[in-house]
Amino acid sequence: MNTLVFLDIDGVLNPWAAQVCPPGYTEHRWRARKAWLSSAHGPALLALAERVDVELVWASSWAGDANVLAGKAIGLPPLRAVTFAGPHADTGPEWKFAAVGRFAYGRPLVWFDDDFDLRPGARERFLRRRDQPTLLVPVDPAVGLTQEHLDAVAG
Template identity: 40%
Template structure:
């Protein structure tokens, strides 16, 4: 019996790039706890992420400091259903230079294969995940925060997930390489 893979999603820098609105990225003003944030979202990302998950028989999961707010403010604007949330904001320290979310991700995945889209992943994150006993196969997809998620990132994830499912020899290798 295989475990369904996970597709982990960050919001800021991935689904919400740090740039001006474009024809594809529409501006939304989101108020959380009395503070208003400008969020740029591409409505096409929702269907593309759903297609990626369906094609790979994977589960989409939020791995973002937005936590539950992602389900209330981001998911509906992208056409996504409410997703499970990895709670990442309780402990902001690092131990070996990894991103503060990495330890929470390692605990959450519980041996399930996963692809993680984030704009803050570096070699210490890859090393931490490689060394963590509860982590199996994974692919880290580094997203440029100025550009955000692209079709190239999605294609890379799809290729890895499909290769895993087909049992290809090199598909299970964890990768520290950023996506093109």
């Protein structure tokens, strides 16, 4: 089975912590959301998926909005998405780890997110439970996803 690559939006594709909209990004506004997104991310992620045979998956609180807003804006086709237990299930003590673990059961994974260090205990429990290759790739929410992050996956 191919590796799953989990994508967060805020902090990874949307560098929300930057002081201003970074070069190469465009501000997008929808009724309930705003994001700075780079149209270069879609093609770069698709190229990664093809080059190293991975499946891209949303792991974001954007839920159904991930495909219709962010994904569409950067040129991604609809992706499968992790379902969290409720609208704020990604803020609890186990954060996103339980849902991602269930989704990826038995498969290797790579996960891009900006919040791994906020819950070190949950992160360590998640890593101990995994018996498949697992790479957690921290992303600076002021910078967002870079080519260096993608290169780390492509190895």
